[in-house]
Amino acid sequence: xxxxxxxxxxxxxxxxxxxxxxxxxxxxxxxxxxxxxxxxxxxxxxxxxxxxxxxxxxxxxxxxxxxxxxxxxxxxxxxxxxxxxxxxxxxxxxxxxxxxxxxxxxxxxxxxxxxxxxxxxxxxxxxxxxxxxxxxxxxxxxxxxxxxxxxxxxxxxxxxxxxxxxxxxxxxxxxxxxxxxxxxxxxxxxxxxxxxxxxxxxxxxxxxxxxxxxxxxxxxxxxxxxxxxxxxxxxxxxxxxxxxxxxxxxxxxxxxxxxxxxxxxxxxxxxxxxxxxxxxxxxxxxxxxxxxxxxxxxxxxxxxxxxxxxxxxxxxxxxxxxxxxxxxxxxxxxxxxxxxxxxxxxxxxxxxxxxxxxxxxxxxxxxxxxxxxxxxxxxxxxxxxxxxxxxxxxxxxxxxxxxxxxxxxxxxxxxxxxxxxxxxxxxxxxxxxxxxxxxxxxxxxxxxxxxxx
Ligand code: ZN
Numbered sequence: 001x002x003x004x005x006x007x008x009x010x011x012x013x014x015x016x017x018x019x020x021x022x023x024x025x026x027x028x029x030x031x032x033x034x035x036x037x038x039x040x041x042x043x044x045x046x047x048x049x050x051x052x053x054x055x056x057x058x059x060x061x062x063x064x065x066x067x068x069x070x071x072x073x074x075x076x077x078x079x080x081x082x083x084x085x086x087x088x089x090x091x092x093x094x095x096x097x098x099x100x101x102x103x104x105x106x107x108x109x110x111x112x113x114x115x116x117x118x119x120x121x122x123x124x125x126x127x128x129x130x131x132x133x134x135x136x137x138x139x140x141x142x143x144x145x146x147x148x149x150x151x152x153x154x155x156x157x158x159x160x161x162x163x164x165x166x167x168x169x170x171x172x173x174x175x176x177x178x179x180x181x182x183x184x185x186x187x188x189x190x191x192x193x194x195x196x197x198x199x200x201x202x203x204x205x206x207x208x209x210x211x212x213x214x215x216x217x218x219x220x221x222x223x224x225x226x227x228x229x230x231x232x233x234x235x236x237x238x239x240x241x242x243x244x245x246x247x248x249x250x251x252x253x254x255x256x257x258x259x260x261x262x263x264x265x266x267x268x269x270x271x272x273x274x275x276x277x278x279x280x281x282x283x284x285x286x287x288x289x290x291x292x293x294x295x296x297x298x299x300x301x302x303x304x305x306x307x308x309x310x311x312x313x314x315x316x317x318x319x320x321x322x323x324x325x326x327x328x329x330x331x332x333x334x335x336x337x338x339x340x341x342x343x344x345x346x347x348x349x350x351x352x353x354x355x356x357x358x359x360x361x362x363x364x365x366x367x368x369x370x371x372x373x374x375x376x377x378x379x380x381x382x383x384x385x386x387x388x389x390x391x392x393x394x395x396x397x398x399x400x401x402x403x404x405x406x407x408x409x410x411x412x413x414x415x416x417x418x419x420x421x422x423x424x425x426x427x428x429x430x431x432x433x434x435x436x437x438x439x440x441x442x443x444x445x446x447x448x449x450x451x452x453x
Contacts, residue, residue, distance in 0.1 A: 023214065023352055024345030027263070030056075030210040031202055031348075032340055038101040041140050041197050041234045042066075042078040042175050045101075049196055049209070050178040050232060057216040059232070060181075063174035070244040073237060076140060078173025079107045081166070086120070086147060089160030095149050101199040102336050104166060105146035106138035111166040120162050126151035127335060134336035136201060140237075143170070175241060178232035180216045184224045189249075190359060191256035191319060192216075193306050197234035202343045204327055204334065207263030211352050218356065225363050226254070239306035243315060250310075255280035255362055256319030258307045261333075262351040263343030266325030267294040274300045274311035278318030279365065280358075282415055286425065287357045293350075298326075324351065364429045365415045367444040368408040368436075376405060382438050396423060400431035408432075410444055 034052065039045035050061050068075040084097035084104045097104050105125065123146040127135045131151040139146070145166055178196070192215065194208035209232060216230045229249075233239055243250055256273075257280065268288055272281045276299065288295035300320075302308050304327070310319035324347060332338040379385035379401065386398055403421040404414070414432055418425040435441040 020349040020353065021345065024349030027210045027214060027348035027352060028340075028343065028345045030213065031206040031263070031343060034206050034209065035200050035202065035340060036101075037199070038081060039197055039199050040079050040106045040138070041076060041237060042173060043080045045199065046176045046196055046234065050176060053178060053209070053213050053232060056213050057180050057220060057230070059178045061176060061178050063176055064241055064245075065174055066172045070237070070241045073240050075175045075241065076237065077170050078175070079168065079170050081108075081168040084108070084147070084166040084168070087163040089158060089162065091163075094153070094157065095147055100134055100336060102134045102136050102148055102201075104168075105144070105148060106199070107140050107170065108145035108166045108168055109143050109170055110168050111145045111164055113164050114161050115164060116161055117157060117159055120164060123147060124149060124154060126154050130331065130335065130337065133332075136198070136334040136336075175234065175237065177234065177238050177242065180230040182216065182219050182224070182228040184227040186225055187227060187252055188254045189227045189229050189252045190362065191229050191231065191253045191310070191317070192259060192355075193231040193233065193239060193256065193310070193319070194259045195235040195238065195305065196232045197238070200336075201334070201338045202340055203261045203264045203324075203330070203332070203338050205260050207261065207343050207348060207351070208259035211262050211348060211355065212259055214352060215355055219359070224359075227252070229253070233306070235306060236309065239309040243309060250315055250317060253317050253319070255283070256310060256317055257284075257355065257358075258305050258310070258319060258321040259351075259355070260305050260321065261323040261325060261327055261330075263348040264324045264330060265344055265347050266330065267296065268351065268354060269296045269298060269323045269326050271298045271304065271307065271321040271323070271326075272300050273307070273318045273320045274316055275318055276300060278320075279362065279413070279415070280318050280320050282419070283358050283361045283365065284320055284322065286415060286419070287354050287361060290424075291354065322351065322355065361415065361425060364425075365413050367410060367413050368404070368432055368441045369410045369444055370405050370408045371440055371442055372405070373409070376402070377440055384434065384438060393427075396427050397431060399423060400427045401435065404428060404431045404435060405440065408441055
């Protein structure tokens with residue numbers, strides 16, 4: 001069984017082209033399969049999504065009853081919808097839920113009425129600036145109902161009385177979320193969290209759902225040091241619910257990523273954890289910088305996705321957010337144009353590879369202590385002097401050994417040493433392995449924190 005990062009696997013994340021195109025196709029296919037399902041904060045669409053993911057990965061589904069407190073929040077009522085439509089004065093069905101689940105505002109209460117267009121208009125949402133697109137709207141915490149449609153269609157609706165039907169239920173039920181835990185050699189955890197509450201929208205956020213699922217599948221067949229915990233949860237209330245039920249487990253999370261908007265053709269964007277200098281921040285930035293592609297790093301702000309909850313002061317977990325084009329900065333965001341064409345196999349595979357490269361780096365990173373702190377050990381008599389690797393790599397490997405010996409004082413991780421020396425992490429990690437073999441280093445098993453170099 002292969003181990004994550006134990007062999008000389010390519011860091012940071014440049015995998016071979018054939019493998020990338022295969023994973024890209026699989027990610028896009030999974031998105032296409034999940035796309036028609038009518039998801040919301042709660043309800044059967046989320047269950048159906050989790051059931052499908054459960055065929056790919058070991059997934060435990062939790063059901064939390066409506067009314068359950070979660071810190072300052074309460075688990076909402078469960079919402080389900082069978083059908084919805086608007087019929088014009090001639091009885092023609094002009095808007096139908098069957099055509100797009102975006103047509104109904106999420107959490108719309110049941111309605112069956114006849115009303116004039118003027119009254120109906122108060123419940124119709126459009127995007128005048130993109131007249132052909134259907135907007136995505138919800139009203140989770142305020143009882144209301146509404147339809148979303150293309151602005152061009154609204155403008156064509158004739159005056160008169162309309163038949164309006166929303167065949168939904170909103171009542172006591174459950175909030176469903178999925179959890180996949182892959183036990184590692186140690187209890188310390190890496191958290192990957194993604195939201196599953198959006199209906200037919202791809203970048204936000206079936207991209208995150210698909211990438212997290214296939215990451216879990218990939219990690220389930222290889223050995224790893226960390227325990228990996230994947231959460232598939234409704235946005236905001238899901239992470240609040242999980243944290244309120246898992247305070248002890250949360251303390252084991254050493255690194256975390258929220259995955260969202262991860263499949264468009266824009267360049268990668270990483271939003272740092274609230275701590276700003278956590279090991280995940282350092283590792284993610286290293287992987288993006290080493291990718292040779294454009295990327296952006298943003299500081300934490302309490303606006304965005306579930307990182308807001310993981311990074312609330314009572315938890316302050318080292319959880320960042322990996323995206324491509326951030327939410328709200330692509331015009332298709334929260335509209336029907338966030339469809340299957342906006343996410344590409346290439347971009348999905350690229351984000352997937354960067355996640356895997358970051359995990360590999362975290363797996364191999366660590367803090368070591370030299371067992372020979374007073375002056376350099378004599379490398380020549382151990383065959384470690386000028387005798388490593390092929391000719392072009394010799395000097396780098398030699399420098400890496402000297403850097404690792406010098407900075408392994410218990411206060412620098414291998415990544416710190418890579419950054420300070422300017423040498424590739426892979427070279428530094430290989431040097432540390434050699435020094436371990438020669439009993440010149442000892443690994444500090446539980447480094448309290450990673451210092452910047
Ligand atoms: Zn969203």
